[in-house]
Amino acid sequence: MDFISNALVIGLTEHAPLVLAAMGFALLYRLTGLINVAYSETVTLGAYFGMWVNTTFDLNFYTVLLPAGVLAGLVSVGTYFVIFRPAKRRNVGTLELIIISFGLSVVLRHGLQFVFGYPVRFYDVPPPHTLFVLGVGVSTFRLLALGSVLVLALLLYWFIQKSRYGLQIRALASDEDLAQVSGIRPLFVTAMIWFIAGVAGGLAGAFYGVGSSVAPLLGWRQFLFILLVVLVGGAKNIGGVIITGIATGVALAAMTLQFGQVLYAQLALIVAFIVILKVRGRRATDLAKV
Amino acid sequence: MTDPVEAPAEVRPRIHIEKVVKSFSGRVVVDVDEMVLGEHPIEGLIGPNGAGKTTLMRMIMHSTALDQGRITLLPSGAEGEQIELSQLPTHHMASHGVVKSNQVIMDFEKLTIWDSLLLALAGAKYEQPLRIFSESDLFQESAETAREFLDFFSFGDPFGHAESAGEKKLLDIVRCLMLKPKFLLLDEPTAGLPDETTDKVMQVVRELAVSGTSIVIVEHDLNVIWSLSDQVHFMAEGSVVMRGDPKTIRENHTVVEKYLGEGHV
Amino acid sequence: MNLDWLDAFLVSGLFFVVMIIGLALLLHIQLGLARIANFGVVGFWGIGMYSFGVLFVKVDWPFGDPWPFLISAAFGSVVAGLSGLLVGWLIADLDEDGVLVGTLGFATAVWILATTEQDLTGGALGMGGLRFPYDIGTVKANETLWLVLLIIVVALILYYVHRVHRAPYGRLLTAIGDNEPLARSLGKATFRTKIWLFAFASAGMGLLGAMYGVMERFLETANIGIDITLAAIVGLILGGTARVWGAVIGVAISVGVFDILVQSYLPLPRDWYSQAIPVLREAIFGAVLIIVLLFRPLGVLGDMRRDKLMRSMHGD
Numbered sequence: 001m002d003f004i005s006n007a008l009v010i011g012l013t014e015h016a017p018l019v020l021a022a023m024g025f026a027l028l029y030r031l032t033g034l035i036n037v038a039y040s041e042t043v044t045l046g047a048y049f050g051m052w053v054n055t056t057f058d059l060n061f062y063t064v065l066l067p068a069g070v071l072a073g074l075v076s077v078g079t080y081f082v083i084f085r086p087a088k089r090r091n092v093g094t095l096e097l098i099i100i101s102f103g104l105s106v107v108l109r110h111g112l113q114f115v116f117g118y119p120v121r122f123y124d125v126p127p128p129h130t131l132f133v134l135g136v137g138v139s140t141f142r143l144l145a146l147g148s149v150l151v152l153a154l155l156l157y158w159f160i161q162k163s164r165y166g167l168q169i170r171a172l173a174s175d176e177d178l179a180q181v182s183g184i185r186p187l188f189v190t191a192m193i194w195f196i197a198g199v200a201g202g203l204a205g206a207f208y209g210v211g212s213s214v215a216p217l218l219g220w221r222q223f224l225f226i227l228l229v230v231l232v233g234g235a236k237n238i239g240g241v242i243i244t245g246i247a248t249g250v251a252l253a254a255m256t257l258q259f260g261q262v263l264y265a266q267l268a269l270i271v272a273f274i275v276i277l278k279v280r281g282r283r284a285t286d287l288a289k290v
Numbered sequence: 291m292t293d294p295v296e297a298p299a300e301v302r303p304r305i306h307i308e309k310v311v312k313s314f315s316g317r318v319v320v321d322v323d324e325m326v327l328g329e330h331p332i333e334g335l336i337g338p339n340g341a342g343k344t345t346l347m348r349m350i351m352h353s354t355a356l357d358q359g360r361i362t363l364l365p366s367g368a369e370g371e372q373i374e375l376s377q378l379p380t381h382h383m384a385s386h387g388v389v390k391s392n393q394v395i396m397d398f399e400k401l402t403i404w405d406s407l408l409l410a411l412a413g414a415k416y417e418q419p420l421r422i423f424s425e426s427d428l429f430q431e432s433a434e435t436a437r438e439f440l441d442f443f444s445f446g447d448p449f450g451h452a453e454s455a456g457e458k459k460l461l462d463i464v465r466c467l468m469l470k471p472k473f474l475l476l477d478e479p480t481a482g483l484p485d486e487t488t489d490k491v492m493q494v495v496r497e498l499a500v501s502g503t504s505i506v507i508v509e510h511d512l513n514v515i516w517s518l519s520d521q522v523h524f525m526a527e528g529s530v531v532m533r534g535d536p537k538t539i540r541e542n543h544t545v546v547e548k549y550l551g552e553g554h555v
Numbered sequence: 556m557n558l559d560w561l562d563a564f565l566v567s568g569l570f571f572v573v574m575i576i577g578l579a580l581l582l583h584i585q586l587g588l589a590r591i592a593n594f595g596v597v598g599f600w601g602i603g604m605y606s607f608g609v610l611f612v613k614v615d616w617p618f619g620d621p622w623p624f625l626i627s628a629a630f631g632s633v634v635a636g637l638s639g640l641l642v643g644w645l646i647a648d649l650d651e652d653g654v655l656v657g658t659l660g661f662a663t664a665v666w667i668l669a670t671t672e673q674d675l676t677g678g679a680l681g682m683g684g685l686r687f688p689y690d691i692g693t694v695k696a697n698e699t700l701w702l703v704l705l706i707i708v709v710a711l712i713l714y715y716v717h718r719v720h721r722a723p724y725g726r727l728l729t730a731i732g733d734n735e736p737l738a739r740s741l742g743k744a745t746f747r748t749k750i751w752l753f754a755f756a757s758a759g760m761g762l763l764g765a766m767y768g769v770m771e772r773f774l775e776t777a778n779i780g781i782d783i784t785l786a787a788i789v790g791l792i793l794g795g796t797a798r799v800w801g802a803v804i805g806v807a808i809s810v811g812v813f814d815i816l817v818q819s820y821l822p823l824p825r826d827w828y829s830q831a832i833p834v835l836r837e838a839i840f841g842a843v844l845i846i847v848l849l850f851r852p853l854g855v856l857g858d859m860r861r862d863k864l865m866r867s868m869h870g871d
Contacts, residue, residue, distance in 0.1 A: 087848075092848060092849070099848060110841070114838070266667060281650075390740065422724065449865050
């Protein structure tokens with residue numbers, strides 16, 4: 001019983017940023033079809049921006065979230081205009097786009113090292129309060145992370161399913177030409193998708209950063225898991241990604257408790273997810289157009 | 291060229307289609323209860339756009355999965371047993387002699403015309419990772435066959451790439467011929483080809499039929515169908531609504547008016 | 556032999572450049588011909604290096620040089636080849652996204668195992684005890700001979716790639732990369748071809764890893780990071796993915812220029828080398844990927860010329 005409640009609480013709170021990051025990545029993947037490796041740096045950027053605002057202006061962590069998210073979102077939009085939009089106009093193929101985004105990821109990661117220096121950095125925050133949930137101590141930051149995941153998930157759902165812009169986004173994703181004819185401003189809507197995805201990634205980064213430390217590899221270390229959660233959860237709906245993300249978090253926490261070693265938990269997860277993708281992939285192949 | 295001699299049905303390879311259904315996002319595209327292809331040397335498959343002809347061809351090749359049903363190959367004569375095509379992966383079709391040309395233009399953009407032919411002719415034994423000196427063996431074995439077709443269809447520069455849409459389309463058909471088909475499916479083979487090339491393709495198709503290959507042609511150019519085929523299947527809305535010899539189909543006014551328009555006749 | 560004229564930095568720099576050329580050549584068959592983006596190059600290289608190292612160091616060898624090295628290197632290569640078989644099977648019928656996950660996941664798994672299995676690999680602390688399978692005098696002489704042996708191995712890989720372009724196998728790989736469904740409809744077992752492609756290319760990468768381990772004489776997990784994969788991809792893309800010599804030229808003007816010219820011969824302040832230069836190097840490599848793929852996707856050498864090749868082989 002202790003094991004289960006431990007795994008549940010730790011999994012939900014410690015890995016809540018993973019769900020947040022996966023939601024943003026899934027949004028981009030679903031609506032633009034792009035596997036953006038550089039998304040991992042959006043997460044890192046959020047962590048660094050939050051830390052910078054926090055330590056420079058001496059703001060508390062809750063206030064820092066807003067600028068961290070917005071700045072990461074703006075950089076995300078920036079990468080769209082500077083790199084991905086020109087690439088799309090040049091009809092760069094899927095495989096090349098993945099490599100381009102990989103290159104961008106490398107540039108941003110090392111650019112951040114230049115700007116913020118080489119040592120690992122920390123948020124300057126008072127030690128968070130600890131609350132007890134099901135007998136397990138949890139820091140308020142982690143509860144806040146979980147809370148913002150829930151809020152953001154609801155917001156995203158509402159935004160995409162109900163709002164006027166959401167309708168336009170869905171129209172754009174299904175048929176760009178038709179969407180254009182019906183008076184949607186694709187550029188504005190696309191930029192908005194990149195912004196929202198960036199905000200989600202940036203917030204996830206801030207939560208990761210305040211939870212431990214801020215280092216250039218912060219986002220890259222999570223990228224494989226973000227990617228796995230999104231591909232396995234299915235890019236069709238945000239719900240599948242959230243459920244897979246939560247399940248991943250709980251599974252990681254449970255296996256870490258069991259093996260006493262987070263790396264074994266990660267290894268087991270990588271293997272399990274790739275097997276799932278493999279089993280599913282077999283069905284996709286008969287759609288060939290011959 | 292002599293007229294194809296009607297061979298007895300049981301010596302030709304046939305394809306048996308049973309209770310086959312395919313739908314895309316809820317819309318039924320193909321729903322064929324029973325159909326046998328290959329009882330006549332050359333059969334035509336006609337019908338309006340969206341009748342499911344191309345999808346049915348792809349289902350035979352198993353490049354489109356079936357929702358339900360079964361497709362089997364009944365090999366010619368007494369030799370061999372039935373082969374359930376709807377259980378085979380796509381790349382096994384060619385080894386059973388079932389080959390299809392494509393409706394849309396399909397080409398290897400990086401390969402030259404010679405490459406395409408040698409690729410189709412090469413057996414798996416030549417294509418192993420460590421057989422890096424086998425090109426000359428392959429060329430010795432296959433060059434004569436390839437040259438014969440290259441000359442017959444008079445490709446512009448066989449060492450270059452297929453340039454025009456017509457050349458690519460023709461190359462697609464020639465690749466199929468390299469595979470020594472026993473059951474050849476041609477999906478709109480003459481669309482986009484110049485007239486003299488169409489004639490040559492039709493000539494080769496007739497010769498193949500005489501030598502025992504079963505041929506099914508999907509065509510919009512009904513002149514090709516009327517002049518080439520011995521039997522015509524008429525598809526509409528996913529099902530075969532009528533079959534018979536070309537003359538019967540042609541004279542059926544409801545079919546012609548409703549689906550084909552007077553202009554075609 | 557008098558090797559005073561030879562700079563020790565130059566030997567290790569050249570060794571790294573030639574090794575990356577080898578990796579980029581093997582990657583060229585996967586990415587350039589069959590169009591499979593292997594983001595796990597370092598995983599195959601690393602598993603070869605570690606399998607070799609562990610066997611070489613942990614076994615009490617009853618026979619003398621060079622047998623322990625030869626047996627261990629063969630073992631490392633076979634282990635890498637078998638992992639290639641496994642990863643190839645995983646990704647053979649997946650699209651680009653699946654290939655990215657599968658290969659990146661494999662490289663991560665190798666890193667995790669190298670870190671956690673401390674009893675075997677020394678974990679993050681690293682593992683020493685590797686040495687050259689000969690001793691011809693000074694360290695410099697030994698390293699120089701090792702460099703020469705590596706050059707021979709990579710030259711053989713280059714010759715293999717050159718022949719693949721002129722063999723039915725290369726034609727099949729090109730066809731798969733170009734239009735896999737069409738190749739399948741022509742009766743080509745494309746999945747099986749990709750699986751064996753991964754097995755052979757990975758075995759080669761594993762052998763290069765084993766040779767690198769000997770040169771370094773020390774294995775540590777910091778060595779098997781994404782930067783090895785990045786160097787091979789950048790070199791290949793810059794030189795030209797579709798051409799035999801693309802990997803050679805591309806690696807020479809990217810890794811070569813940086814690791815030999817900038818590292819050893821530019822008069823830059825000392826303290827730049829520890830942090831600024833390596834970071835700058837990676838950032839520039841990333842930028843090169845973006846710029847080349849946006850403005851000259853086929854690299855310096857451009858597209859493959861099968862028309863010329865076919866005419867020279869079979870033309871009159």
